[in-house]
Amino acid sequence: MTVRALFFDVFGTLVDWRSGVLAELRAMGEARGVEADWEAIADGWRDRYLPILQSVNAGERAWADLDVLHRATLDDVLGAQGVAGLGDEDRERLVGAWHRLDTWPDTRAGLERLRSRFVLATLSNGHVALLVDLARRNDLRFDAILSAQMRGLYKPHAEVYRHGAELLGVAPGEAMMVAAHPGDLLAASAAGLRMAFVRRVRERGPGGPVAVAPDGVDAAGDDLVAVAGALGA
Amino acid sequence: MTVRALFFDVFGTLVDWRSGVLAELRAMGEARGVEADWEAIADGWRDRYLPILQSVNAGERAWADLDVLHRATLDDVLGAQGVAGLGDEDRERLVGAWHRLDTWPDTRAGLERLRSRFVLATLSNGHVALLVDLARRNDLRFDAILSAQMRGLYKPHAEVYRHGAELLGVAPGEAMMVAAHPGDLLAASAAGLRMAFVRRVRERGPGGPVAVAPDGVDAAGDDLVAVAGALGA
Numbered sequence: 001m002t003v004r005a006l007f008f009d010v011f012g013t014l015v016d017w018r019s020g021v022l023a024e025l026r027a028m029g030e031a032r033g034v035e036a037d038w039e040a041i042a043d044g045w046r047d048r049y050l051p052i053l054q055s056v057n058a059g060e061r062a063w064a065d066l067d068v069l070h071r072a073t074l075d076d077v078l079g080a081q082g083v084a085g086l087g088d089e090d091r092e093r094l095v096g097a098w099h100r101l102d103t104w105p106d107t108r109a110g111l112e113r114l115r116s117r118f119v120l121a122t123l124s125n126g127h128v129a130l131l132v133d134l135a136r137r138n139d140l141r142f143d144a145i146l147s148a149q150m151r152g153l154y155k156p157h158a159e160v161y162r163h164g165a166e167l168l169g170v171a172p173g174e175a176m177m178v179a180a181h182p183g184d185l186l187a188a189s190a191a192g193l194r195m196a197f198v199r200r201v202r203e204r205g206p207g208g209p210v211a212v213a214p215d216g217v218d219a220a221g222d223d224l225v226a227v228a229g230a231l232g233a
Numbered sequence: 234m235t236v237r238a239l240f241f242d243v244f245g246t247l248v249d250w251r252s253g254v255l256a257e258l259r260a261m262g263e264a265r266g267v268e269a270d271w272e273a274i275a276d277g278w279r280d281r282y283l284p285i286l287q288s289v290n291a292g293e294r295a296w297a298d299l300d301v302l303h304r305a306t307l308d309d310v311l312g313a314q315g316v317a318g319l320g321d322e323d324r325e326r327l328v329g330a331w332h333r334l335d336t337w338p339d340t341r342a343g344l345e346r347l348r349s350r351f352v353l354a355t356l357s358n359g360h361v362a363l364l365v366d367l368a369r370r371n372d373l374r375f376d377a378i379l380s381a382q383m384r385g386l387y388k389p390h391a392e393v394y395r396h397g398a399e400l401l402g403v404a405p406g407e408a409m410m411v412a413a414h415p416g417d418l419l420a421a422s423a424a425g426l427r428m429a430f431v432r433r434v435r436e437r438g439p440g441g442p443v444a445v446a447p448d449g450v451d452a453a454g455d456d457l458v459a460v461a462g463a464l465g466a
Contacts (some may be wrong), residue, residue, distance in 0.1 A: 169360070
């Protein structure tokens with residue numbers, strides 16, 4: 001079956017969330033005179049991401065968008081790290097940092113190449129408003145902004161992938177998930193999609209853990225331009 | 234309240250459905266040796282559009298995408314016009330004509346100007362796959378492809394407009410519907426959106442009826458570039 005559409009994970013795969021979030025945390029700390037281990041806070045913030053999404057998928061928490069969930073997990077990690085002195089407005093501002101992330105250097109060029117051959121859509125846990133902010137900021141062109149929001153569940157729930165394919169009018173086997181995260185790819189594969197792995201060695205910062213391609217990927221590369229080459233675009 | 238997002242109707246407002254559909258009907262008639270009043274068939278096909286959408290909104294018909302509904306209304310209008318001799322494949326091909334429409338000459342330039350100032354999204358009764366085909370074919374750039382499909386209802390149902398604003402993360406009053414059809418605009422306005430009217434004098438063909446701007450529009454123009462000017466973009 002020919003691949004017609006590519007679905008992109010966004011945080012980590014297309015944009016460098018850690019550098020952007022860390023820079024805003026540090027700047028906020030300086031502005032408020034708060035000292036803390038901002039790297040641990042950035043990583044701890046992200047570590048609380050999947051568990052809170054799973055609580056939505058499990059029906060333990062009503063669906064809410066990532067701004068709401070990021071606020072809950074920020075409060076949690078700041079508490080765990082003993083950080084006081086950041087008020088409500090400060091925290092809302094930090095939640096907004098996820099709307100102001102920059103791409104990896106290859107992202108824009110990789111997408112342009114891929115768009116000549118495939119229909120490109122985001123398929124992110126970010127809500128539409130967040131994805132629109134990131135795409136406009138970084139001048140990224142997609143054929144469609146699709147979000148887990150449209151299904152009222154979060155990846156890696158199988159329904160999110162199936163719904164994305166349905167919206168684009170393609171069979172699951174005609175769609176390929178492009179992501180830096182094995183869990184996302186394996187869940188997409190279980191839903192019938194194909195898999196392209198992008199190896200983002202710096203997603204977790206210098207010296208941080210690096211994800212390994214899951215077995216059975218259809219394409220892999222160290223950046224999006226390499227993935228485009230592997231897919232013949 | 235400042236307008237942040239523009240929602241675009243597509244058929245008639247951005248693309249010239251009548252010329253494209255008529256050309257494919259005529260070509261099909263020639264290829265099959267079928268003579269008919271193709272203009273009456275094109276207009277009759279479109280006249281059956283709103284009623285079938287209303288039957289979905291009324292719960293009399295399960296939600297189905299425009300390809301399915303266009304097939305039902307095509308069969309109906311061909312029957313009413315006494316046209317035989319077009320088979321199943323021919324009819325599917327004609328349904329596909331709605332995926333191969335061209336824009337009005339000003340559409341692309343108007344959208345480019347408007348995108349410098351506003352977030353642009355489709356808000357069409359066309360399903361996502363259809364809108365993606367039209368945008369790719371005509372090199373149109375939107376920040377998001379939003380469709381009535383995402384709400385499982387059709388315009389002019391108020392929920393479609395509200396859902397669009399919700400997905401973009403704007404209040405209804407921060408969004409403006411841009412359309413050539415008073416019914417679409419008035420329904421958007423009733424849902425709290427603002428209204429921009431595009432006067433498409435040729436939508437119904439040479440000498441066809443021309444829609445008049447409803448009372449209370451926030452902007453109006455004879456094409457999309459004029460609307461951009463009226464909105465300061």
